[in-house]
Amino acid sequence: MKVVAMIPARLQATRFPEKLIQDLNGQPVIYRTVENAIQSGLFDEVIVVADDEIFKQLLAPLNIQVHITTQPYQCGSDRIASVANQYMHKDILINIQGDEPFINTKALKQVIHSFQDEQVKVASLVHPLDEKLVHQPNFVKVAMNKNLEAIFFSRAPIPYRNQLSFEYQYFRHIGIYAFRPEMLVAFAQWEIGDLEQMEQIEALRFIENGVFIQMAVINELTIGIDTPEDLEKARELLKN
Numbered sequence: 001m002k003v004v005a006m007i008p009a010r011l012q013a014t015r016f017p018e019k020l021i022q023d024l025n026g027q028p029v030i031y032r033t034v035e036n037a038i039q040s041g042l043f044d045e046v047i048v049v050a051d052d053e054i055f056k057q058l059l060a061p062l063n064i065q066v067h068i069t070t071q072p073y074q075c076g077s078d079r080i081a082s083v084a085n086q087y088m089h090k091d092i093l094i095n096i097q098g099d100e101p102f103i104n105t106k107a108l109k110q111v112i113h114s115f116q117d118e119q120v121k122v123a124s125l126v127h128p129l130d131e132k133l134v135h136q137p138n139f140v141k142v143a144m145n146k147n148l149e150a151i152f153f154s155r156a157p158i159p160y161r162n163q164l165s166f167e168y169q170y171f172r173h174i175g176i177y178a179f180r181p182e183m184l185v186a187f188a189q190w191e192i193g194d195l196e197q198m199e200q201i202e203a204l205r206f207i208e209n210g211v212f213i214q215m216a217v218i219n220e221l222t223i224g225i226d227t228p229e230d231l232e233k234a235r236e237l238l239k240n
Contacts, residue, residue, distance in 0.1 A: 029101055
């Protein structure tokens with residue numbers, strides 16, 4: 001299968017502006033993310049879809065394609081969809097967040113493997129979540145059916161736990177998406193529905209349009225950089 005890594009990059013992130021150009025032990029965060037995607041050896045091509053020319057300058061040494069589109073987008077998947085028509089001849093397009101410099105190669109292999117089933121149009125990842133953390137809205141929870149297809153995403157605890165005593169494993173969504181090219185194009189053409197607007201979770205656009213997302217369970221987490229504190233953790237990880 002021909003697989004392309006598509007990395008959306010926005011300069012002014014809401015919670016941590018300019019985080020992608022912050023220094024991460026000698027290179028910008030976005031540079032580390034792209035470099036690790038290349039070194040994974042999983043992709044025929046790695047591209048970046050960005051909103052500022054500074055990304056072309058920073059990534060020039062890596063000799064990759066950087067598309068610039070200054071239009072505002074609802075989410076990263078909408079941004080990469082703006083160039084998806086150029087990659088319709090590929091088998092899978094994977095959205096890797098620009099603030100994920102520690103690419104988990106095993107996890108990426110799992111999500112790619114999901115497409116061995118020709119019925120799968122979109123896939124993503126989940127990680128077991130400690131029940132003590134289910135009430136934290138920053139952790140997006142996923143409810144799945146017995147085939148590990150997502151049936152709902154929420155920042156609230158789902159399912160609701162009543163007084164029944166049986167154990168239940170909650171799952172946290174990991175925001176890496178893999179698409180058939182035609183599904184990414186369709187995603188960007190759909191209107192943003194009420195559920196997506198309320199929860200601010202782009203995956204709900206698929207649910208609202210009747211498309212199941214095939215989930216793969218991973219047991220290892222990497223550090224995403226959402227805050228200055230995350231950046232310091234990442235620096236320590238690289239240093240050690």
